[in-house]
Amino acid sequence: MSENPQLNADGSLRHLLTIDGLPSSLLTRILDTAEGFVAVNDQEVRKVPLLRGKAIFNLFFEPSTRTRTTFEIAAKRLSADVINLNISASSQSKGETLLDTVDNLSAMQADMFVVRHAQSGAAHMIARHVAPHIHVINAGDGRHAHPTQGLLDMFTIRRYKGEFHNLCVAIVGDVLHSRVARSQIHALTTLGVPEVRVIAPRTLLPVGISQMGVQVFHDLAQGLKGVDVVIILRLQNERMRGARLPSPQEYFRYYGLTPQKLAHAKPDAIVMHPGPMNRGIEIDSAVADGQQSVILPQVTYGIAVRMAVMSMLAGN
C-alpha cells in the first residue's frame, strides 16, 4: 500500500490523484465525511474553521471557471486562504518550468495544490515532487482522471440509491475522451456495483474498455434496459464534427437521452451529468430538467465532497 503515492504509510490520504487504486474503505470514508459537510452547507453560516491559516493554491494550467469555483468555495467554507493562479498567461510564458513554479509556490508555504492541466499525469508529477507536508488534488488531467468528480457522483448515487451492491449503472457517450468516465468506472467497481455498462458508438470507446470490468452496448435503448443510474457524458464541442462523428444532430438521434429512451431504464432511475450540458446533443431538456434528473444535486454534493477531501488531506 505504501507504493501508492496517494496514501501515507498508515493508509490515510496524502494526495487525491485518481480513484484507481484507492481501497473501498477509503472511498467510503470520504463519502461519510462529506455527509457532515452537506450539513455545514445547509447552515445559516456556511463556514467551519478547519483549514484556517492554510494556503490553498488553485493551479489551473487549463481554464475551467466551473471547477475552479467549486474548489474555491469549498476551501473558503473551510476558512482556508485561497490563491487562484491561471498559469498559462504568466510564469510559464516567462519560460519557467512547471516544477520551478511548484517549488516557488511551495516555498511560500503552500499547504495544498489543486491542479488542472491538459497533460495527463501533471498532478502525479507535482505530487511526486512536493515536500511531505504538501497535498495535491487532481482537478482534471488530460484524458486521465478527475477524481473529485467521480467521488461526487458516487456520493450522489449513494444519497439517492442508498447502497451500491445491488445497482446497475450505465455511462453514456464519449468514454474515449472522458477523464470523468475513467474515474467513475474505477469508483463504481471498487464500491461494489455489480453491473457497470458503457453505451457509446464504437468510435468513442477506448481500446480495451471491456477489460475495465464493464459491459459494452452500442444501442442506447438496449443498454438502458433496467438500469438504476444513467450517467450522461458531455460531448466536447471539438468532437462533434470530424472523423468520429457525422454531426451533432446524428449523435442526438442515436445517443441523446430523451424521455422515450429513458423509459427503458427503471422507473425510479436517476439521471446524472457532470456538466456543462449540451442540451439537444447528449441530453434532451425534458430529461435535464425532469423529475429523474439529479444534475443540480450533483453540483451541491460536489462542494461537500471537495470539503471532505480537503479536510482529510490538510486538516488535523
Place this chain on the structure above:
Amino acid sequence: MSENPQLNADGSLRHLLTIDGLPSSLLTRILDTAEGFVAVNDQEVRKVPLLRGKAIFNLFFEPSTRTRTTFEIAAKRLSADVINLNISASSQSKGETLLDTVDNLSAMQADMFVVRHAQSGAAHMIARHVAPHIHVINAGDGRHAHPTQGLLDMFTIRRYKGEFHNLCVAIVGDVLHSRVARSQIHALTTLGVPEVRVIAPRTLLPVGISQMGVQVFHDLAQGLKGVDVVIILRLQNERMRGARLPSPQEYFRYYGLTPQKLAHAKPDAIVMHPGPMNRGIEIDSAVADGQQSVILPQVTYGIAVRMAVMSMLAGN
C-alpha cells in the same frame, strides 16, 4: 405590490433590479441603512460579521473592474465570501446557457448574485429564475438600469443637501445611452425632487423623455440656471465619433462643464459624475477637481450604499 419581483409580500427587498417601482419609503430605508455603514467604513477595523458564511458571486458578463471592485469591497467588509466570475471567457464559451450557469452556481449554495450584463433585462431574468432564498443585484444591464449607482447618487445628494423636496437637479449629457440616467430620474422623482432637468443635444435624448417627468434643455448655460445639483454623465468613447456627434471637441464646447458654465448654477451647487471621467470632454478638470465637486465622496458612499443593499437582502 406583490407583483413587483423586487419585493417580498411584506414589502421588504428581495432583489435590487431597478429603482423604477420602488416606493419612496424603501429608498429612504436603504439610504438610512447606508448611514450606519459610512460609520463602519470610518472605523479602524472596517468589518462587520453580518454576512459571514454567505457566498456572493460577482457575475460579470461584461468587464467592469471599477464596479466589481466596489461590490467586492462591500461584500468583504460584511465578511461574506466573494467569488468573482468573469463569464465571457468561460462557461459561456462552452455553450452553456446563462440560466444553466445560474442554476449551477445556485446549486453551490450561492446566497447572492451581483450581475453585470450587456443585455437589458438579464438581471431580471436571473431574478425570476432563482430559488426564493437567492438574491440578485443588478450591477448594470445594457441601457436599462444601474440601481446602486442611482442610490449612491441619492445618498450623496442627501448628505450634501439635507433633503430632496426643495431641490432642482440637472442631468447633463448622453441620456440616450445611459442606464445611470434612467436610475437617477426614477430615484429623484420618487424621492420628491420637484424639478429634474435633462440637458443634452437632441441626438442624445431618448424619444419620450419628457414623459419621465423631466424638463428638457438643449443649452447648457440655460439649463444650469439656479440648479442645486449638476450630474454629469459619461460620454462613452464609442459615441464620440459618428452620426450623433461631430467630435469630442465640439461636444466639450457646448456640453462640457467648465467653471464658466457652472457659474450659472447656484453658488453652492454640487457637481457629480458616475465615473470614469473623460476630462476635457464632458467635464473640465477645473470643475472635476474643484470645490463644488463631490465625485470622490460619491465613490466612498457607494461602498456604504452597496453594503446597505447587500445586508438588507441577505442579512438576518
Place this chain on the structure above:
Amino acid sequence: MSENPQLNADGSLRHLLTIDGLPSSLLTRILDTAEGFVAVNDQEVRKVPLLRGKAIFNLFFEPSTRTRTTFEIAAKRLSADVINLNISASSQSKGETLLDTVDNLSAMQADMFVVRHAQSGAAHMIARHVAPHIHVINAGDGRHAHPTQGLLDMFTIRRYKGEFHNLCVAIVGDVLHSRVARSQIHALTTLGVPEVRVIAPRTLLPVGISQMGVQVFHDLAQGLKGVDVVIILRLQNERMRGARLPSPQEYFRYYGLTPQKLAHAKPDAIVMHPGPMNRGIEIDSAVADGQQSVILPQVTYGIAVRMAVMSMLAGN
C-alpha cells in the same frame, strides 16, 4: 529626513518606494520585524490579525503572477482584505488617468496600494498623490527599483551569513536593465557590506556604475574569487538576442554560473537568484538545485519580509 517621501517626520516608514535613502537603522528594523513573521509562517495556523479590516489593493499595471501572489499571501496572513486589480485591461482602456484610478480606489477607503508598473517612478507619483493615511509599496517600477526584493535578499544574506560588515557580495548579469540590482546595491552598501562587485559584459552595465560604490568585473571567474554571496540576475528574454548579446548560448558560456565557476567563490558561498530562473542561460541547474543555492529560502523569506513591511506601514 522629512524630505524623503518614504518617511514620516518621526523617521518611521510611510511608504516603501526604494531602498535608496533609507537609513541603515530602518532597514535593520524591517529585517528584525521579518524574523517574527518567519515564525508566524511556520505555525500550524499561519495567520495574525494585525491588518484585519484593512483594504490592500494589488495594483498591477504590468502582469506578474509571482510577485502579486507573494503580496497576496502576505496580506492574507495579516488578515487584510486583498483586492487584485489588473489594470491594463480595464479602467485605463476606458481612458481614465492613473491618478483618477488611484483617487477612486482611495475613495473606497483603501489602506495600502502595492504597485507594479512598467514606468519608472509610477509608485512615487502615486505616493506623492495619496492622502496621508494611505501607504504605497513599490512592487517594481520600470528599471528603477523593487525594494521588497532587495530587502528579502538582505534578509536571506543575514540569515545565512549572520552579519554584513565582513562580506564580499557579487552581483552577476544584466545590471543595466535590472531594478533588482539597483535595490540590492543600495541595500548592501547601506547595511555596511564592505565589498560589492558587479560582474557583467560592458553592454549590460549602466553608465556610471562605478559611482555606486561597486567594483566592476567583466570576467566571471575573476569576479567570483573569494566572494561570500553570489547574486545571479535574471536575463530577460527580450535581451537575449539583439545588439547587446550575441546569443543565449554565448551568454551562458561566459556568464552562466556553473559548478566550475562557482568553485572560485568561497566554499561556503551562497547562491541567490530573484526568479524566475532561466536554467542553462544565467544559471546551470546543478548550481540552481545544488547545496549552495538559497533560491527557494529567498522566496520563503520574501513572504515574511512583505508581512513586515505591510505591518510596519499599516499596522498600529
